[in-house]
Amino acid sequence: MVWKYIEEEDLMRFLKRVEIHTIFPLFEGALETGKITKSAFKNWVVRAYYERKSLAHSLNDTKTAVQQLHKLASAIVSVIIVVESVLVMGLASTKVVAFIITQLLLLGFTFQNMCKTIFESIVFVFVMHPFDIGDRCVIDGVQLIVEEMNILTTVFLRYDNEKIYYPNAVLITKPIGNFYRSPEMCDTIDFTIDVSTSMETIIALKKAIQTYIESKPKYWNPKHSVTVKEIENVDKMKMAVSVQHTINHQNYGDRNARITEFLLELKKIFENLNIKYHLLPQEVHLIQVNKNNSRMPLHL
CATH class of the missing domain: 3.30.70.100 (Alpha-Beta Plaits)
Structure with a gap:
């Protein structure tokens, strides 16, 4: 025998009554009828699949961003350790260390815009974090879907599947609308x-x-x-x-x-209800043409 519905009694073998009342609103029409239809169950499975897929992409991209940040932090810490080790072990004089630090500061001043961009990108990705993978956002009046997140850039898909790369340092200055995190529209x-x-x-x-x-x-x-x-x-x-x-x-x-x-x-x-729209009466001008090509205007 083929059953067309999943009822509360069917779920009692696996769940408690309180848990059943919690999950019933997840299925379309189940709360009103007390039954879970095949189509409602199918729609729920599809939604769950897409949500898990988006979550997997989001976790993967977050892991990638964390690894990039870890490499950057490791490079900075390695330079600090090398300078301190040289100073502690007496392999270089204070003047040499001061010269190295001066050169590093000079490099930092030279690449200050890049350092500023990296810092703003880190703040945008890990502090602000206005969207996740799969979210539908509005940027500059265009609807975009978040495809990939990195430390410096975020990749979006437009409605025609064109990929758009936005620097995170630019996104931090723009208002961003997020449909996924918004309430009912x-x-x-x-x-x-x-x-x-x-x-x-x-x-x-x-x-x-x-x-x-x-x-x-x-x-x-x-x-x-x-x-x-x-x-x-x-x-x-x-x-x-x-x-x-x-x-x-x-x-x-x-x-x-x-x-x-x-x-x-x-x-x-x-x-x-026979609701229609009628135009107002229009003025029509007629012209009568005689055999001698004379015209006589008629007004209606």
Whole structure:
């Protein structure tokens, strides 16, 4: 016999009741129905796989950055140990050591911009750390996905899969938006209806939108608003519906699919309520042409 659902009794053999109530919200629709469907379980497995994959990439890149920092710190410590050893063992006079230190300071002054860049990059990667591997970010108004992090540079993927290399010393000066770390995101959909639409129809429109949103609890938060923005040219009324997702916009494909479904539902609601938009009467100029090529304008 093939079972189509996973119910609470099935999980009682492996988990405690408290643990079951904790994991049920992780599956779409399970909290409302008390059952885990095959599609919900499949979606959860896919999300878990991508999260573990991103975590593995993040840990690998963090390990690489730490190794690079370790090499840099080891080089600096080695130079300090060599100078102190020479001074303690008396292999060189104080003047020689002072000369070496002076030369090192001169090199530091010569490469001060590089030293400043390395220091800012270390602060950005290990102190600020505004994103992880796989996060969808917004930099300079462009959405990018973090592909790789190093001490000096971060590699991003643009929407067309073009790789973009940003110096971390530059990123530390830029505002960075992070969809993955953001709370549930909102969307606003604008539409226009005829100004002659009755109040009863507008109320029915709001009720139909509310009914649809409440029927999709795994897609939309119940909180929403339908507002009138303005009346233009005395013939059309601009309106907007603002909705809140149950997810952030980290996965932009899911967001686009939900918005598309919502727009198609709006179209269906408009058709059911016979909501249309009519242009204002237009002035038409006609010209009558006689046989003698004389023209007589007619105004309608």
